[in-house]
Amino acid sequence: MKAGIVGLPNVGKSTLFNCLSSAKAQSANFPFCTIEPNLGVVNVPDPRLEKLEELVNPQRVLPATVEIVDIAGLVRGASKGEGLGNQFLGNIRECNAIMHVLRCFDNDNIVHVDGSVDPIRDKETIDIELQLKDLETVEKRLEKVKRAAKTGNKEAQKEQATLEKFKNALEQGISARAVEVTEDEAELMKGFQLLTAKPILYVCNVDEASAKSGNAYVEKVREAVKDEDAEIIVLAVGTEADIAELEDYDERQMFLEDIGLEEPGVSRLIRAAYKLLDLQTYFTAGEKEVRAWTIKVGSTAPQAAGVIHTDFEKGFIRAEVIKYDDYVTYETEAKVKEAGKLAIEGKTYVVNDGDVMHFLFNV
Numbered sequence: 001m002k003a004g005i006v007g008l009p010n011v012g013k014s015t016l017f018n019c020l021s022s023a024k025a026q027s028a029n030f031p032f033c034t035i036e037p038n039l040g041v042v043n044v045p046d047p048r049l050e051k052l053e054e055l056v057n058p059q060r061v062l063p064a065t066v067e068i069v070d071i072a073g074l075v076r077g078a079s080k081g082e083g084l085g086n087q088f089l090g091n092i093r094e095c096n097a098i099m100h101v102l103r104c105f106d107n108d109n110i111v112h113v114d115g116s117v118d119p120i121r122d123k124e125t126i127d128i129e130l131q132l133k134d135l136e137t138v139e140k141r142l143e144k145v146k147r148a149a150k151t152g153n154k155e156a157q158k159e160q161a162t163l164e165k166f167k168n169a170l171e172q173g174i175s176a177r178a179v180e181v182t183e184d185e186a187e188l189m190k191g192f193q194l195l196t197a198k199p200i201l202y203v204c205n206v207d208e209a210s211a212k213s214g215n216a217y218v219e220k221v222r223e224a225v226k227d228e229d230a231e232i233i234v235l236a237v238g239t240e241a242d243i244a245e246l247e248d249y250d251e252r253q254m255f256l257e258d259i260g261l262e263e264p265g266v267s268r269l270i271r272a273a274y275k276l277l278d279l280q281t282y283f284t285a286g287e288k289e290v291r292a293w294t295i296k297v298g299s300t301a302p303q304a305a306g307v308i309h310t311d312f313e314k315g316f317i318r319a320e321v322i323k324y325d326d327y328v329t330y331e332t333e334a335k336v337k338e339a340g341k342l343a344i345e346g347k348t349y350v351v352n353d354g355d356v357m358h359f360l361f362n363v
Contacts (some may be wrong), residue, residue, distance in 0.1 A: 001294075002039075002067040003201075003273040004095035008122050009113050011103040012205040012237040017070040019240045019266045041065045041243040044274050044281070044292070045267040047111065048324055048354060052283060052290045055331055064281045064292040066274045069095055087195045089133050093193060096199045097276040099269075101237075104217035105207040119204070119217050127175060130195040137194065139165050162188045170196075177226045193274050197274050201231045203269065211236035212260040233272050243352040280353040283324070284308075285333075301349040305359040315363035324354035 007013040020042050043063040053061045071091045092098065102119040103112065114121065142163045148156035162185045169179045175196035189197055202225060204218045214234045216301060222232060236259070243264055246252045256263065274294075281292045282304055295304050301321075306313030322333065326341040336342050349355070 001277045002095045003097045003099055003277060003278060004069040004071045004092055005099045005101060005203075006071050006092065006126060007101035008125060009102075010110055011101050013101045014070060015241050016101060016203065016205070016235070016237045016266075016269075017068065019237065019244050020270070021067055026360065039070075040068050042068050042270050044270055045263075046271075046281065046292060048281075049283070049290065051328060052285050052335065052356070055327070056285050056287065056290050058286065059288050060290075061292040062289065064274070064279075064294045066270060066277065066279070066294075068099075068270075068273065071095075078341075085248050089130075089195065092130070092195050092198070093098050094268070096198065098198050099276075100200055100204055101203045101205055101271060102221060104204040104215060104221065104234075105210070107207070116162070117217070119221050123202070123224060124173075127196070128173070131170050131173060131175060134176060134194045134196050135167065137192065138167045138170065141192065142167065142266040146167050158184070159188055163192075166192070175228065177230070194220065199230075199278075200228070201233060201272055201276050203237075204232060204234045205237045206234055208236050208239045208259055210234070211239060211265065231272060231276065233265075233269055235269060240265050274316070280351075282351050282355045282357050284358070285327070295351060297353075299351050301345055301351060301357075301359075302347050304351045304357065305361065308359070311363045312359050312361050315361040316347060317360040317362055319349060319360070320358040321345050321349070322356040323352075324356060327356050 005017055006012050017040070020040060027077055043065050046063060049061060049063055069091065078258065100123070102122055103117055104119050108118055114125075142160065145156050145160045145163060149160045162181075164178055165181075165185070166179060166180065166189070169176070176189065176194040177197050177200065177257065178191075202221055204221055206215055206218065210218070211234070218232075218234055239259065243252055243255055244266075246255060252264070278297050279294050280297050281294060284291050293304065293307050301319040302313045302316040305316050305319065321343045322336050322341065326336055326339075327333075330339055330341065331337045331344075
């Protein structure tokens, strides 16, 4: 599960990725590991993990992770292969979600590719290229489906109607994620692999003075995306880069307090990316290890067990589940049991974010 950072040149995209790559400077528990020059596995900052570590005092602690990809900058005509267009669009297709960085600050020393700061125009530039590529995808598929639909094939007729719905929207400059669909249409849409259907987080890159409350540019972005199924986060990327360079924890906290923030913005961004990917966390806690495990929202207990090892899922018998709040309240597993707060759950149990779990299995 990967989230890709996209944006025009000089909007702060690479600086943001570099901030993420320095996440280790923000907390010793959350190091960053570079796999390739443009792909990083970033640990998800989670205060619950720190609390469990405090209560259990394990030999090691392992946080949840999310993959972040720094995707090459886009230029107009990317949908037709201009610049790094084909590479750019191919990289987006491989990602499960998009973090779109928009420049929302003035600085005469940083040249904008279009000569002026206008986040709405920048957004539309990338939107149009992605929509054009999606339109190409939809039209190609329509050609094939129409032939089958003419023979009376009911499934083909259903797919044709759905494709035409998306074709009409894309031709009007509406991204696929903003199209109202039925459950059946949503299921069909997955097979289309449309770029503009991917969940998106708009990252408004602001100056330091706007880090807490945003600015007029941010308000314009909020207005522009209100009809999209999208999230917005405000981040002073340049300031975050300065914070990331500070090695002393107290200095970082003083810096954050000065600009009115409780934690680095990149920590919020990492958690937002995790949520954007429809991911959640459950924990295992023992003397050897306290660990956060990543699962899709809606996963059952056997599916959660399978993340640890496929044998756990195959031979699943039951799960012992403690709610995180109960663990914190009673402080030890033994006291949780005494209070009758440990639940025994079977194969149909849907795991909640923050559950502390033990699995019983037999292979």
